Amino acid sequence: MAASPPSMSETGSKHHTYSRKQKSLGLLCSNFLSLYNRDGVDSIGLDDAANKLGVERRRIYDIVNVLESVGVLSKRAKNQYTWKGFKAIPKALAALRDEGLREKFGSSDGSKGEFKVVDYDEETCSNPDIGSQSEQLNPTILTANQCGSCHGGALEPSNPNVMKSSASSKSDSRREKSLGLLTQNFAKLFICSNVDLISLDEAAKVLLGDGHNPLVMRTKVRRLYDIANVLSSLRLIEKTHQAETRKPAFRWLGLRERTEDSTACPPVSTETKKRTFGTEISNISFKRNKVDFVGGEDAKQTKQQVKIENVESECNHSEQDKRPVSRNYQYGPFAPVTVAKVIEQKNTKPVHDLENLASTYHPQYHNQALRDLFDHYVEAWKSWYSEIAGKPPLQQVS
DNA sequence: TATTCCCGCCAGGCT
DNA sequence: AGCCTGGCGGGAATA
Numbered sequence: 001m002a003a004s005p006p007s008m009s010e011t012g013s014k015h016h017t018y019s020r021k022q023k024s025l026g027l028l029c030s031n032f033l034s035l036y037n038r039d040g041v042d043s044i045g046l047d048d049a050a051n052k053l054g055v056e057r058r059r060i061y062d063i064v065n066v067l068e069s070v071g072v073l074s075k076r077a078k079n080q081y082t083w084k085g086f087k088a089i090p091k092a093l094a095a096l097r098d099e100g101l102r103e104k105f106g107s108s109d110g111s112k113g114e115f116k117v118v119d120y121d122e123e124t125c126s127n128p129d130i131g132s133q134s135e136q137l138n139p140t141i142l143t144a145n146q147c148g149s150c151h152g153g154a155l156e157p158s159n160p161n162v163m164k165s166s167a168s169s170k171s172d173s174r175r176e177k178s179l180g181l182l183t184q185n186f187a188k189l190f191i192c193s194n195v196d197l198i199s200l201d202e203a204a205k206v207l208l209g210d211g212h213n214p215l216v217m218r219t220k221v222r223r224l225y226d227i228a229n230v231l232s233s234l235r236l237i238e239k240t241h242q243a244e245t246r247k248p249a250f251r252w253l254g255l256r257e258r259t260e261d262s263t264a265c266p267p268v269s270t271e272t273k274k275r276t277f278g279t280e281i282s283n284i285s286f287k288r289n290k291v292d293f294v295g296g297e298d299a300k301q302t303k304q305q306v307k308i309e310n311v312e313s314e315c316n317h318s319e320q321d322k323r324p325v326s327r328n329y330q331y332g333p334f335a336p337v338t339v340a341k342v343i344e345q346k347n348t349k350p351v352h353d354l355e356n357l358a359s360t361y362h363p364q365y366h367n368q369a370l371r372d373l374f375d376h377y378v379e380a381w382k383s384w385y386s387e388i389a390g391k392p393p394l395q396q397v398s
Numbered sequence: 399t400a401t402t403c404c405c406g407c408c409a410g411g412c413t
Numbered sequence: 414a415g416c417c418t419g420g421c422g423g424g425a426a427t428a
Contacts, residue, residue, distance in 0.1 A: 177421090219421060229403080
């Protein structure tokens with residue numbers, strides 16, 4: 001349950017303590033995005049990011065890996081990443097979808113919203129999975145069938161059982177557990193199937209196949225939390241609850257929205273949602289039990305329980321595609337200094353870029369629904385861009 | 399009590 | 414050898 005914000009926990013009343021919310025990965029990610037999502041940014045140094053954000057490098061790696069897996073960044077060299085920006089997301093997602101389909105990932109079994117993770121193989125790769133409780137999580141079913149067709153990026157041939165020849169099975173094994181790959185597979189759960197809502201437990205099960213043991217599951221779920229936090233900052237997903245069970249779950253937002261007019265909705269104030277990442281204080285490294293002297297500042301987020309139920313109506317955060325965090329983003333006391341001035345001066349991206357992109361990159365889905373979906377994405381982005389382009393600079397909140 | 403997820407150890411790879 | 418990466422899981426904060 002992490003969903004609702006308690007009210008008082010982090011208020012100043014807490015003289016003491018450490019509040020994990022202030023150091024959440026999601027918040028850090030939001031700050032990261034705010035820091036670099038602007039014109040003129042091309043490369044990002046990890047040290048620089050760590051310094052500016054006041055966190056250790058280790059945390060930056062987590063963020064960067066997830067962002068890279070959805071296209072926002074790409075690695076340029078050691079310690080250096082290239083900022084691709086949000087505009088790269090549609091393409092990255094489309095590629096994932098395409099790839100997932102090729103892998104038959106998430107092919108639905110006809111019935112309803114269920115995904116069924118492939119018995120991937122069919123010809124080349126035999127289904128490895130499950131047998132061994134040997135412990136190793138069976139390399140994700142998803143990746144397993146990438147043999148051969150896999151291409152660079154985070155998607156690599158994986159399952160050692162399947163691709164046994166590989167010399168570096170060790171590093172393959174490491175890679176197949178990588179946060180980046182897991183992120184992509186997690187995203188595929190949504191974009192390659194009609195699943196709209198899934199709990200991290202379920203996601204872990206799906207991603208692990210059936211032969212999971214509890215420890216492996218637990219670890220995987222922890223990672224999924226990390227990923228979910230970052231994706232939430234990107235507003236690619238949002239946290240809600242499953243209707244009946246009330247179990248916490250994540251809903252895919254993707255790039256939809258705005259299609260069905262959501263103009264009425266208030267811009268997604270990042271602060272309206274429960275533990276929405278990205279709204280609170282920035283990260284800095286205080287030890288867990290150290291005094292939390294920033295406490296009071298962010299307290300104000302009185303949140304309301306997420307109204308999950310009305311899922312869709314949830315006004316679509318028209319903002320979502322408006323791109324996350326960057327605008328009306330709030331920093332806490334440790335906000336990167338450079339950000340404030342920067343935020344307001346970024347918003348003009350030519351729509352035609354999008355058009356080019358759309359026309360150059362128009363995957364040939366065999367399935368009409370998918371084609372529509374792609375077009376849908378593109379439209380959403382176009383309107384977002386044009387909207388921004390026509391607006392005066394935003395104001396910095398706080 | 400269960401869920402969420404920060405934190406930092408430490409192994410593997412690279413320079 | 415030293416630095417960079419990043420998997421991993423303990424255990425504390427939160428719900």
